[in-house]
Amino acid sequence: MIGKLEMFIALANEQHFGRAAQSLGLTQPTLSTGIKQLEEQLGVQLVRRGSRYGGLTPEGQRALEWARQIVGDVRRFRDEMRYSREGLSGRLRLAVIPTALTWASRLVAGFQHRHEKVRFTIQSRTSIEILAMLENLEIDAGVSYLDNEPLGRVSTVPLYRESYTMICAQGHRLAKRDSVDWAEIGGEKLCLLTPDMQNRRIINKAFMDSGQAPVAEMESNSTVVLVSYVERGDWVTILPDDLARFLAAGKGLSIVPIRSPGEAHSVGLVAPYQEPHTPVLQALLDEAGALAKSD
Amino acid sequence: MIGKLEMFIALANEQHFGRAAQSLGLTQPTLSTGIKQLEEQLGVQLVRRGSRYGGLTPEGQRALEWARQIVGDVRRFRDEMRYSREGLSGRLRLAVIPTALTWASRLVAGFQHRHEKVRFTIQSRTSIEILAMLENLEIDAGVSYLDNEPLGRVSTVPLYRESYTMICAQGHRLAKRDSVDWAEIGGEKLCLLTPDMQNRRIINKAFMDSGQAPVAEMESNSTVVLVSYVERGDWVTILPDDLARFLAAGKGLSIVPIRSPGEAHSVGLVAPYQEPHTPVLQALLDEAGALAKSD
DNA sequence: GTTTTCCGATAGGGATTTTCTATCACCCTC
């Protein structure tokens, strides 16, 4: 039964029998019959068929919520039993917005120093992807914006508040300034994150509030690309100060704080709403709380 | 996995491998290996052994909570899917304190009139047994006292408040009274419910408050026995008015209200805390709410 | 309009798991 529910969740994620099977390490016929058996056991059609995957029926939608609840509980159960056997161990899967990667590293490094048996997987993702992956049980926690856009049913621990800086080459006309404001940057050659990133939407709004209509001449979903562009020309990019210092170090770049009238956006750890958390996740949330307080 | 968890719950209930197996329609070796496999899968010892069942380990206790949560969710899931297939149907298992049996009948009869495909099982139990059976998933809901003694994590719907009456033969010296008080009854030949019943404990307290130390010369766990005793002698019993009218009807018995200074005890429907309830149970809770209001 | 490609369902067989019956080993009681 639980295996079938996992198949069903994977199918709803991938919207494709073959890929769903692959994601579980199964073959397509196995998953196909698995779903069929689940439907027979429940006496309800869950998936619309017609020579291809055609979405979930209303019952399927409802069943998906139950499946997530039950499979999630079974995993938390197993995790807790493993904990009572061998203490904090296992692998925590995190997804992190690009602008918080250095913070996430700091958090994880501190945690791992204390709990050596815990392994980590950190993926760089957009805030929207993070929420979806939390729902689908593909990650255990995320680091993302806590305000600004709706979150859904999750537990959160604030980590820090973003404040933005401008990065440019040292020869740039704004390089020697103590600070700049959004209106001044609007006219520069901008390279920014792609608009699927919430960070970019925040920056867009800041420009709009200052009366600018920003045009990013170069876009990327990688902050590394942004900075390496800045390094080789008269481009300008905008990043949180923490990440800016990390990426610009030793490259002959200038970091100029931006005077911001608007609110600073809160970034923090995001975990599934379900209680109780697994012991490892709880420990990470505690660590995040301590880190936020000490900072 | 879910099958194993059900075995584990049954074992914790019965405290005996053979009986637990029987309660699930399995043989003892099957359950025995099932528990062993569960322990291997979780990597944790759940049950203390030593040629007989020796209770749960601390990990076993924790695992039992998870097992109840998960198995309960799976059942609610299946129920909801069955509901979307064929509407309100299935069997609702109720346990009811003896003094509320007539009320429970009224509730169930009204419900079944509206939803003919729903079957019922009604058991007469003590309030303590009802709570245990709710925990162990042996019943879907109960009718019990809502105050007076601790309930635990349950949803409740008040139904009515008990007020007590005295029942005696028509020739009895108190038979013609408009009302009596607890002090007057204390000296009579009493037949009452056994002290494992919360109702008896409530009556004891009422006597104590009036300065009496009641001695029930005859005790039973069945209200039918109480009334049939009253019928054939100079005995007196005490029952809620509703049940008193039902049992005494046509028997030449007198029903005399008791003037009570104390609070009336609230009786209502009790269901597992977990949300969401199954559709059938939710409908019963709604029915109870409507019945209570109309009364 | 035909061919190709993609997708999911189905058939059949081998491996694994489940569950039964029968029996054993242990402990407690008498």
Next chain:
DNA sequence: GAGGGTGATAGAAAATCCCTATCGGAAAAC
């Protein structure tokens, strides 16, 4: 030390799971 009760173990039958191979149908490509 015999007997009853309890749980573990062995071995066989039944059920299930999951694979490979293949089919049918629909969309896409030519």
